[in-house]
Amino acid sequence: MAKTRQLPSAIRGLKGKPRDEWPSSFKILWDFSAENFHLAEDGVSPDEFAYDEYLLGEADLADIDVALHGASRRAASELWTIASDKVAGAILHWSNGGLMTPPLLDVNMGCLVIAGGNNRIAVCRTDGQKRLPFLYLAEKAELFAAKLESFTPVRT
Numbered sequence: 001m002a003k004t005r006q007l008p009s010a011i012r013g014l015k016g017k018p019r020d021e022w023p024s025s026f027k028i029l030w031d032f033s034a035e036n037f038h039l040a041e042d043g044v045s046p047d048e049f050a051y052d053e054y055l056l057g058e059a060d061l062a063d064i065d066v067a068l069h070g071a072s073r074r075a076a077s078e079l080w081t082i083a084s085d086k087v088a089g090a091i092l093h094w095s096n097g098g099l100m101t102p103p104l105l106d107v108n109m110g111c112l113v114i115a116g117g118n119n120r121i122a123v124c125r126t127d128g129q130k131r132l133p134f135l136y137l138a139e140k141a142e143l144f145a146a147k148l149e150s151f152t153p154v155r156t
Contacts, residue, residue: 031099
């Protein structure tokens, strides 16, 4: 019972804090286990996720930010303006040594969009990460290569 009360308190205590006031144990650790890729698409069950249709890639976060469609953009200064409880939860999860599935990106109607993991990307941006791993549909590999100069497929 004390642990469930501690989490909301920890989230409240972290919300709005600049990067230099996050826990010293904070470190971004990705879960590259294919069996957990369904977690990238928020709310999808393992049975609904088509694992064999997705690949893992990475690109410079700066390239991703430039290419993102306006609705998917969020500056580092806007970290706490959207879903601050989820942002704080992600920071605490990583601070406690937890792993997270990379975000899911898509190219839709010629625009790069975040299909899952906007808060994870926002935390990475604020942390100053240079490269970002992400999941994408295998059939759209050429679109990602055209959109992101620094795109590299990691798993084929």
